[in-house]
Amino acid sequence: MKLPQFDYQAPASLSEAVALLMAGNGDARPLSGGQSILPIMAFRLAEPSLLVDLRNIPDLRGxxxxxxxxxxxxxxxxxxxxxxxxxxxxxxxxxxxxxxxxxxxxxxxxxxxxxxxxxxxxxxxxxxxxxxxxxxxxxxxxxxxxxxxxxxxxxxxxxxxxxxxxxxxxxxxAWPAARAYAFEEFARRRGDFALAGVAACYDVDAQGRAKNVRVSALSIADTPIRLKAAEAAMEGRVMDADAIKAASAAASAEVDPAGDIHASARYRKALVGTLLGRALTRAAARTAR
Amino acid sequence: MSVRFEVNGKSVSVDVSPRTTLADCLRHELHLTGTHVGCEHGVCGACTVIVNGDAVRSCLMLAVQANGAKVTTVEGLSPEEGLSPLQTAFKTHHALQCGFCTPGMLTTIHALLSEEPNADEDRIRDVISGNLCRCTGYITIVEAAMDARASYQQSRGDKE
Missing domain, CATH: 3.30.465.10 (Uridine Diphospho-n-acetylenolpyruvylglucosamine Reductase; domain 3)
Structure with missing residues (x-):
């Protein structure tokens, strides 16, 4: 659908942009690349009265x-x-x-x-x-x-x-030298919204154990979430096949996703565990090198 | 609002409302109807044009955002006479059926091969995954892109 009506400003400084947003009183929105806000405007999920384009503001690009x-x-x-x-x-x-x-x-x-x-x-x-x-x-x-x-x-x-x-x-x-990591997501077609995804990283100590474990998931709740049970299952362990299996099971058990037209809740729960298993297998292989 | 930019090497000036997408500006104000509009929310890729060297969706860019930019549409890919090597490859491989997705395919692949003339088949497939062909003629499109690589490798070589 065509975009709704709105006004457009492209100020040359951050202070001017903030003043425009302030004057807009919640009805004005910043415009960056426009790859999310323009489609949601086309769908009428957002109808700002003013778009404040940030393209002319220096210092936002390095x-x-x-x-x-x-x-x-x-x-x-x-x-x-x-x-x-x-x-x-x-x-x-x-x-x-x-x-x-x-x-x-x-x-x-x-x-x-x-x-x-x-x-x-x-x-x-x-x-x-x-x-x-x-x-x-x-x-x-x-x-x-x-x-x-x-x-x-x-x-x-x-x-x-x-x-x-x-x-x-x-x-x-800063990224520690001995850090293992991997990102995995699943979408039915390349580039589609993910049905679920996980980002995982951990530091490897001198004994080869996982420390400072961080696991987050997308498309599982209203916001991205940390998978704390999976993190706890990994913390202090050498990430062998058993540890990966335990983390994967913990991830599936702890999430409570909603089902929708794209995937049922049960499917998403299983998928999170599978994706974490894949991510951790790749992460462990990276540190082994 | 007054907007000035370059289209296919020619400087243009148009007066558009902020809600006008670059796609609609090209089609309705500048009568460059080679750029096709499919979904109008950034899914189908038919409206792809090249802005400052990058392939972008012209339905997800406002005309006012193009102020000062260099835009190339499918019309700008052809030489004065005849077809570009990529267009010729499309013809040779029967890489179009209804033709609706074709301008987006051509601009996307042109931008890709101009930057990455050695792109392999996986890379080409990944890049055109953002362009839907409802005739499902993807295999011939990939073949045409693979075939056209030689001319991009050559022109890159000429410049160096």
């Missing part, structure tokens, strides 16, 4: 890599992440997950900040942000603040961002 970690500007596109050879080394879980985002053309426009603000429970980035303890930098009328990924997502397409706040960047803590 990828900064330092000893402290990685900072990615909100307007960095999926393809910029996939094209960055360094990220494959210093934050490998991210590009592995981003390969699953939608299709080629969408990855050429869609942005990391836009995806986080959109907070689709089936999208990859929120689950990855949760697994990697990412911090979301935002700016609004009251100034700057940092939001932990775990505090950002409040429901389906809902976040703790106030209507005048704009995501500026995402920070990821």
């Amino acid at each position: 990828i900064e890599i330092s000893a402290a970690g990685v900072r990615i500007g909100a307007m960095v596109r999926w393809r910029d992440i996939l094209d960055n050879a360094q990220l494959k080394v210093v934050l490998p879980l991210l590009p592995e997950a981003i390969e699953h985002v939608a299709h080629y053309q969408v990855r050429n426009r869609g942005t990391i900040g836009g995806s986080l603000a959109h907070a689709d429970p089936a999208s990859e980035m929120p689950a990855v942000a949760l697994a990697l303890d990412a911090v979301i930098e935002v700016v609004g009328a009251k100034g700057k603040r940092d939001i932990a990924a775990g505090d950002l997502f409040t429901g389906s397409l809902s976040t703790s961002l106030s209507h005048d706040e704009i995501i500026v960047a995402v920070r990821f803590p």
Whole structure:
């Protein structure tokens, strides 16, 4: 369907953009790559009176890599992440997950900040942000603040961002050398919304045991969720076949997904366990090398 | 709103409302009807055009967002006379039936091979997974893309 009517502004600074959002009083929305908000407007799931395009605002696009970690500007596109050879080394879980985002053309426009603000429970980035303890930098009328990924997502397409706040960047803590990781998702066709997905990572100690385990799941609840029972089943164990089986069973047991036209609740429960099993098998093989 | 951008090498200026997608702007304002509009929510890929070198869905981009950009549509792929090597490969391999998806297929594959002239069959299949062909003629489309790679490898070689 054609888009509804709206006004459009493309301010040249963050402060002007915040002022426009503030004046919009909840009826104005920021526009980044537009790959989520434009389709939901076409469906009339959102009808903002004003779109504030962030394209002319400098400083939202860089990828900064330092000893402290990685900072990615909100307007960095999926393809910029996939094209960055360094990220494959210093934050490998991210590009592995981003390969699953939608299709080629969408990855050429869609942005990391836009995806986080959109907070689709089936999208990859929120689950990855949760697994990697990412911090979301935002700016609004009251100034700057940092939001932990775990505090950002409040429901389906809902976040703790106030209507005048704009995501500026995402920070990821430094990636330890001995970290195992993998991302897995299942969709009926490549690029479709995932029926379920998991992001997993853990550090390997000198005895080969899993430490600081993080497992998150997408498309299983209204928000991305940590799979705490699966994490507990893994923590301190050598990730052999038995440990992977235990984690996979724990994941299936702890989730309570809704069934829909695409997959029943029972199917999704089983799928989460299967995907975690696959992810952990690949993660373990990576550390064995 | 007044928008100025480049289409197929020519500078254009149009006056559109913000809700006008780039696809509708190309078709209705600039009469470049080679770009097809299918689903209007970013699923079918028929409206794919090339913006600053990247294949994008023109139904998921506002015309006002194209201000200052360089846009190439399917019309811009052909030389003055005849067909481009990719278009010729489509003809040779019967890679089109009803033709509705064809402009999106051509622009997508052109953008891909311009950047990755050595893309293998898996990569081509992955990339065109964002383009639906309701005639289901995918095999011949992939064959045409594979066949056209030589001309992109050649032109890349000429530039280097």
